[in-house]
Amino acid sequence: MSFSWxxxxxxxxxxxxxxxxxxxxxxxxxSVNGKQVSVEAEADTPLLWVLxxxxxxxxxxxxxxxxxxxxxxxxxxxxxxxxxxxxxxDIAGKAVTTIEGLxxxxxxxxxxxxxxxxxxxxxCGYCQSGQIMAAVALIERTGTPSDxxxxxxxxxxCRCGTYPRIRQAILAATGQAAKAxxxxxxxx
Amino acid sequence: MADNPNPNIEEIKAAPAPETPVKKKGVxxxxxxxxxxxxxxxxVFGLYWSDNSxxxxxxxxxxxxxEHNFLTWMKIAEDDTVTLFSPHIDFGQGTxxxxxxxLADELDADWSKVKVEQAPSDVAFSNTALVQSFLGEMTGYPxxxxxxxxxxxxxxxxSQKIQITGGSSAxxxxxQGGMRVIGAxxxxxxxxxxxDRLGVSEGELTTAxxxxxxxxxxxxLRYGELAAGAAERSLSRDPVLKTRSQWKLINxxxxxxxxxxxxxxxxxxxxxxxxxxxxxxxxxxxxxxxxKLESVDEAPAMAVPGVExxxxxxxxxxxxxxxxxxxxxxxxxLSPRFTDGGNxxxxxxxxxxxxxxxxxxxxxxxxxxxxxxxxxFKAAGDNVITADFRVxxxxxxxxxxxxxxxxxxxxKLHLWGGLQDPIGARDRAAKAAGMxxxxxxxxxxxxxxxxxxxxxxxxxxxxxxxxxxxxxxYPVKLVWSREEEVRHGTYRPQSSxxxxxxxxxxxxxxxxNDYVQGDNAEGEVGFIYDVPATSRRxxxxxxxxxxxxxxxxxxxxxxxxxxxxxxxxxxxxxxxxYQFRRKHLPEGSRHQKVLDEVAxxxxxxxxxxxxxGRGIAIVESFGTIVAEVIEAGVKEDGSPKxxxxxxxxxxxxxxxxxxxxxxxxxxxxxxxxxxxxEAITLANGAVVESNFTDYNLLRLADAPPVIxxxxxxxxxxxxxIGEPGVPPASAALANALFAATGxxxxxxxxxxxxxx
Ligand code: FES
Ligand code: FES
Numbered sequence: 053m054s055f056s057w058x059x060x061x062x063x064x065x066x067x068x069x070x071x072x073x074x075x076x077x078x079x080x081x082x083s084v085n086g087k088q089v090s091v092e093a094e095a096d097t098p099l100l101w102v103l104x105x106x107x108x109x110x111x112x113x114x115x116x117x118x119x120x121x122x123x124x125x126x127x128x129x130x131x132x133x134x135x136x137x138x139x140x141x142d143i144a145g146k147a148v149t150t151i152e153g154l155x156x157x158x159x160x161x162x163x164x165x166x167x168x169x170x171x172x173x174x175x176c177g178y179c180q181s182g183q184i185m186a187a188v189a190l191i192e193r194t195g196t197p198s199d200x201x202x203x204x205x206x207x208x209x210c211r212c213g214t215y216p217r218i219r220q221a222i223l224a225a226t227g228q229a230a231k232a233x234x235x236x237x238x239x240x
Numbered sequence: 241m242a243d244n245p246n247p248n249i250e251e252i253k254a255a256p257a258p259e260t261p262v263k264k265k266g267v268x269x270x271x272x273x274x275x276x277x278x279x280x281x282x283x284v285f286g287l288y289w290s291d292n293s294x295x296x297x298x299x300x301x302x303x304x305x306x307e308h309n310f311l312t313w314m315k316i317a318e319d320d321t322v323t324l325f326s327p328h329i330d331f332g333q334g335t336x337x338x339x340x341x342x343l344a345d346e347l348d349a350d351w352s353k354v355k356v357e358q359a360p361s362d363v364a365f366s367n368t369a370l371v372q373s374f375l376g377e378m379t380g381y382p383x384x385x386x387x388x389x390x391x392x393x394x395x396x397x398x399s400q401k402i403q404i405t406g407g408s409s410a411x412x413x414x415x416q417g418g419m420r421v422i423g424a425x426x427x428x429x430x431x432x433x434x435x436d437r438l439g440v441s442e443g444e445l446t447t448a449x450x451x452x453x454x455x456x457x458x459x460x461l462r463y464g465e466l467a468a469g470a471a472e473r474s475l476s477r478d479p480v481l482k483t484r485s486q487w488k489l490i491n492x493x494x495x496x497x498x499x500x501x502x503x504x505x506x507x508x509x510x511x512x513x514x515x516x517x518x519x520x521x522x523x524x525x526x527x528x529x530x531x532k533l534e535s536v537d538e539a540p541a542m543a544v545p546g547v548e549x550x551x552x553x554x555x556x557x558x559x560x561x562x563x564x565x566x567x568x569x570x571x572x573x574l575s576p577r578f579t580d581g582g583n584x585x586x587x588x589x590x591x592x593x594x595x596x597x598x599x600x601x602x603x604x605x606x607x608x609x610x611x612x613x614x615x616x617f618k619a620a621g622d623n624v625i626t627a628d629f630r631v632x633x634x635x636x637x638x639x640x641x642x643x644x645x646x647x648x649x650x651x652k653l654h655l656w657g658g659l660q661d662p663i664g665a666r667d668r669a670a671k672a673a674g675m676x677x678x679x680x681x682x683x684x685x686x687x688x689x690x691x692x693x694x695x696x697x698x699x700x701x702x703x704x705x706x707x708x709x710x711x712x713x714y715p716v717k718l719v720w721s722r723e724e725e726v727r728h729g730t731y732r733p734q735s736s737x738x739x740x741x742x743x744x745x746x747x748x749x750x751x752x753n754d755y756v757q758g759d760n761a762e763g764e765v766g767f768i769y770d771v772p773a774t775s776r777r778x779x780x781x782x783x784x785x786x787x788x789x790x791x792x793x794x795x796x797x798x799x800x801x802x803x804x805x806x807x808x809x810x811x812x813x814x815x816x817x818y819q820f821r822r823k824h825l826p827e828g829s830r831h832q833k834v835l836d837e838v839a840x841x842x843x844x845x846x847x848x849x850x851x852x853g854r855g856i857a858i859v860e861s862f863g864t865i866v867a868e869v870i871e872a873g874v875k876e877d878g879s880p881k882x883x884x885x886x887x888x889x890x891x892x893x894x895x896x897x898x899x900x901x902x903x904x905x906x907x908x909x910x911x912x913x914x915x916x917x918e919a920i921t922l923a924n925g926a927v928v929e930s931n932f933t934d935y936n937l938l939r940l941a942d943a944p945p946v947i948x949x950x951x952x953x954x955x956x957x958x959x960x961i962g963e964p965g966v967p968p969a970s971a972a973l974a975n976a977l978f979a980a981t982g983x984x985x986x987x988x989x990x991x992x993x994x995x996x
Contacts, residue, residue, distance in 0.1 A: 076545075077545075094545060094546075094565075094566075097563075097565045098565060101563055101564055101565045104512075104564075105514075105520070105563045105564065106563075108514070109505070110505070110508065110509075110511075110512035110514075111504070111505015111506065112505070113509075113511075113639070113640070113688070114511065114564070114641065114719075115639050115640075115641075115722065115932075116722040116931055116932050117568075117721065117722055117931075118722075118931055118932075118933065120931060120932035120933055121639070121932050123639060150505065151504065151505035152504065152505045152506075154504070155504060161503065161504065165503045165504060168499075168503045169495075169499055169500060169503055172495060172496060172499060172898055172899070172902065173499075173503075174332070174496075174498075174499050174502040174503065175332035175333065175334075175902060175903075175906055176332030176638075176639065176640070176686075176687060176688050176689040176690075177332060177498070177499075177501075177502030177507055177686075177688070178509060178638075178639040178640045178688025178689060179639050179688075180502050180503060181505050184503060199945065202940070203940065203941035204941070206939075206940040206941070207939050207940070207941070208939075208940075209639065209932060209937050209939065210639070210940075211637050211638060211639045211689050211691070211910070211937065212332050212639075212689060212906045212910075213905060213906030213907070213908070213909030213910050213913075213938075213943070214902070214906065215909060215938075215939075215940040215943040216905055216943065216944070216945065216946065216947050217902065217905075218940060219940065219945055
């Protein structure tokens with residue numbers, strides 16, 4: 053018996069790789085971490101791959117390719133965006149911030165990055181760029197996020213299970229350290 | 241590729257623990273890494289006192305101007321920097337930091353100047369050293385040698401090519417038996433060198449912060465100044481180790497060395513690696529494992545801009561392009577035809593039906609136990625309590641999909657990527673490419689999770705990348721899509737069990753576990769309770785899938801079976817589940833203490849709100865005893881809501897409590913995720929699930945906001961920490977839901993039972 057792709061697989065693949073009709077590369081200009089860039093890419097290329105392969109900003113990670121995990125999270129004009137699912141042509145003229153752009157010019161960590169170090173959040177670390185980008189966006193939007201707001205906003209997957217420390221770091225970064233210590237994991 | 245397992249693994253298989261003879265069964269030999277076999281793979285390494293050629297080679301590989309190598313595994317630079325070479329890969333479990341703490345503590349090194357680097361994947365850094373040391377002079381470390389299963393020694397003597405991280409073993413074996421001893425021996429040499437230079441006796445000298453001090457004269461010498469001379473000295477094979485009260489770094493909450501690079505995007509994982517002129521490739525293997533590629537028309541892929549080549553393997557098709565996106569588009573454009581290898585009828589319901597039939601036929605392939613269960617059951621007549629459990633295949637879902645860069649150049653194959661056994665990786669790639677292992681070079685990189693998926697024995701990407709590299713003139717990075725990951729995993733086996741027991745005077749009189757699983761599934765099925773008659777019967781049933789080790793291996797399913805069933809027995813006996821367990825544990829035992837502590841922390845027995853229940857479970861795995869309590873209820877949509885979790889852990893000693901706590905909490909979350917929502921199912925021989933949309937991982941909102949972890953410190957041999965947090969949580973949750981709702985969960989996952 054012969055076998056081709058299982059049907060579900062085929063459908064999923066086709067939906068993701070819809071031919072656009074425009075195969076030719078086009079020049080697309082936007083800014084990344086405050087610097088102007090111009091890339092030659094096919095219009096349908098997801099921002100993720102332009103960042104990782106053309107601009108060599110590999111801090112933004114590939115996890116699923118279908119906007120389901122958040123590993124590829126960046127900010128586009130300040131909006132939290134899953135870069136695997138946005139064509140680079142949509143980014144023209146916009147401002148992108150990646151994990152590499154969070155530090156201050158002098159190398160000082162962003163308060164959220166520092167909270168991540170203080171709470172010793174990362175295990176394998178692979179999801180953490182996306183987690184930090186999501187947390188920064190949440191804090192910029194809400195100031196001092198409540199537990200319910202954290203639950204709602206932090207939908208990125210962490211297979212290592214760092215969720216309790218992610219919550220603790222967000223609370224600590226927003227001056228809610230007292231609350232954070234109440235939800236801290238037990239003393240050793 | 242399933243037919244061509246890594247010979248290292250064959251060697252492991254050839255060395256089963258003597259008390260559990262393995263019956264070879266089935267049409268096909270299977271790569272199997274489970275239980276004692278995994279423990280056997282537990283990357284132990286030893287001390288290189290004797291083999292000068294290896295030391296010379298290690299020096300050449302690692303030691304530059306102004307640096308001095310000691311015992312292969314560490315060097316001191318003249319600026320006092322101490323570098324340790326770790327044979328274990330750190331995929332997030334904090335191993336490098338822990339090994340560094342152990343070495344630096346005994347060495348009295350300045351922690352701010354300690355670095356941990358990945359050891360080169362060279363035989364000079366292989367576990368051969370362990371064999372030489374343990375079978376040779378180094379048998380004088382009782383804590384270590386006693387902890388080694390006989391099978392480990394047997395396997396190691398056969399294998400020259402092993403450098404594995406797994407079985408929660410890095411810290412307890414490598415750290416205890418290796419790094420601490422090396423640190424102490426080198427410290428002694430530095431003191432001896434200083435004594436000569438200062439013209440005083442060794443007894444007058446003290447060490448701290450990488451400095452030897454002669455308090456009487458106020459003179460001191462830095463390690464960097466002493467290193468050259470000390471490196472020429474012969475080192476003690478039997479240095480005095482510090483006692484617990486002298487530790488400055490061990491058992492202290494040291495911050496992890498790898499974390500800064502993991503918050504600013506600078507850490508380079510295997511998938512991030514790049515080379516000039518490198519191409520990117522992606523792959524689709526036969527949808528039905530065991531199937532072969534029959535035909536494929538390459539033209540549609542070649543028409544996609546950026547696509548450069550279509551490569552056909554025996555059972556897969558690869559598209560090579562200038563970037564990942566073009567390769568993925570090219571692959572999606574293809575309509576390859578694959579055979580199903582005769583496995584087209586394999587499906588999840590069919591597997592369970594066949595497993596039940598096999599168990600009911602009553603001819604076990606392996607059995608173990610004590611006492612006479614049959615007579616006890618006969619005497620009990622109708623009073624035998626029975627329950628059937630089922631657990632599904634589980635995907636590892638490491639967040640970084642497989643990625644391996646390969647370059648075939650001038651007769652050598654160069655590889656870059658993250659795998660749990662760098663030397664084993666070279667061996668497998670060499671076999672696949674028909675090359676000599678010496679012509680394969682592997683550069684280990686940071687891994688985005690592993691959980692058992694990255695052992696060479698189960699990483700067919702090594703074969704794929706090696707074969708691909710031989711067909712292209714440029715370096716190529718092969719990246720698996722998430723769909724490929726989900727559909728071609730080496731899963732935690734789909735397994736089922738019938739548990740039965742009988743009670744007498746409020747105690748368990750006899751207990752039987754009849755379980756059906758792949759053909760080598762006897763490891764890590766430990767039973768901790770004091771029951772006069774026990775029986776464990778294994779019925780071997782293989783599928784077309786490759787059974788893989790999944791964080792804590794067989795302890796996940798057996799932890800669920802045993803700890804759910806004893807809960808049922810407690811209720812049948814009309815007793816409190818905590819007290820019922822307690823009275824079946826030896827009085828005054830470590831187990832009993834762990835259980836008491838978790839009950840105390842969780843406020844066991846205190847009133848709970850309506851609709852909320854508490855569940856308890858205790859499992860020993862990888863030398864560590866963990867008891868957990870979970871408080872849970874049910875959400876409006878009927879799905880479980882985990883409110884809080886507690887864990888009490890006795891692993892002897894934690895090297896780094898801060899990190900150990902994260903490992904236990906992470907293990908609990910991984911277990912809850914699997915228990916609630918994860919399942920790989922088969923239909924027509926192929927995996928149904930494809931990505932995180934239908935393979936459901938737990939998100940932050942559904943994880944308990946608080947996981948309260950406590951450690952009981954003891955002088956018991958050091959146990960593992962990466963895996964033992966996982967097994968108790970499944971049953972603790974199911975038991976909590978029973979307490980909350982009166983409904984017993986015996987089939988996992990909770991959310992998609994219909995699938996099974
Ligand atoms: S890679 Fe974009 S959400 Fe997963
Ligand atoms: S830290 Fe490993 S996936 Fe989040």
